[in-house]
Amino acid sequence: MSSRSTSTPQARISIGEAMDRLVRGGLPVRFTAYDGSSAGPPDAEIGLHLTNQRGLSYLMTAPGDLGMARAYVSGDLDLVGTHPGDPYEALVLLKDHTKFRMPGPSEALQIARGLGLSHLRPPAPPPQEHLPRWRRAVEGLRHSMMRDAEVISHHYDVSNRFYEMVLGPSMAYTCALYEAPDATLEEAQSAKFDLVARKLDLQPGQRLLDVGCGWGTMVRHAAREYGVRALGVTLSLEQAQWAKEAIDREGLGDLAEVRHLDYRDVVETGFDAISSIGLTEHIGVRNYPSYFGHLRDRLKPGGRLLNHSITRRHNRRQETGAFIDRYVFPDGELIGSGTIVAAAQDQGLEVQHSENLRLHYASTLRDWNRNLVENWDECVAEVGEGTARVWGLYIAGSRVGFERDEVELHQVLATRNHADGRSDFPMRPTW
Known part of the structure; x- marks a missing residue:
């Protein structure tokens, strides 16, 4: 005698319904999906469209950012x-709305079954994604010279031509100063570079070391405008080249030099x-004592040190978010x-001045986005649409x-x- 199952098939749940249920505070933009469903305000000017099942799998296996x-x-x-x-306009609306709420076990199972359990198998991440922190830890100590060189290459050795289009002729990948x-x-x-030079009170014939020099803009500015003998070091080979x-093109070879070198190897x-403009973010907080001691x-x-770096509004240790760590600044802190x-004081340096340029960086980023939009097609041709999307x-x-x-x-002098x-x-600052 055979028995017939009395179980009923799991009811399908639309993707839009799932988004409505899971997004904290509701969606502030219009969301549409390939299954024809939608969520969020119908009259929103900004929208998101999920185009295929792989995208759904990404959302289900790594819910949130x-x-x-x-x-x-x-x-x-x-x-x-x-x-x-x-x-930018989309991110302003989506801010604080990209974290999924954690449903209870029964609701989570219902949603997963309704959307399809096959989507719980994670697809391979995009090629632009770096290894997670635990994988990087297996391959080398955080902020060891070898690991730092690898992650710096991941970010900076993208394409000099791409950086020229986004950063503009200055090739300065740090906060500008909007006077x-x-x-x-x-x-x-x-x-910005002139402010750094004036804070350092550069004079003709002096010697300047620029650590994490990037494409050598500070080195060239100091040599050209102040007659300083300037040495820059960077871990990025493409930047150094x-x-x-650029030094040869501007005829500054007798005053300016850039080396492909770790700052810790400067003897x-x-x-x-x-000057240290945008390096501190990469060295690791636990390395601040040795960093400031070495400099x-x-x-x-009687010499001066100007440290220019992104900071937090507080002094608590906090890991960077998954997107920044995986796609932009691996190991950044x-x-x-x-x-x-x-840290500077503990290494015997006297701090003379500190200045916050927060809003200047917001303006700098606005202009980088503008450059990316204006050069979008060429940027995509140079690095691929995925990488261009990462940067936008x-x-x-x-x-x-x-x-x-x-x-x-903050700039700390x-x-x-x-x-x-x-x-x-x-007795008083001269800049």
């Missing part, structure tokens, strides 16, 4: 009503000044300016973070004093 980033970078999730080179609201990006970058060509001493030892007594000041998302998202004071940008306490610093 990482899954949405994977689907977006792969082209499985499209923005509607905004350009992929500048998704007027209508200043161009090039004017603002020049003003580009910088050397020269007696520098009058050291102190490169300075002569941020902390508050107070920690930077304390990263730049626009960072702009939102600076505007909301989630991250800041310090001196290595003489044995008798003299700093050679004036």
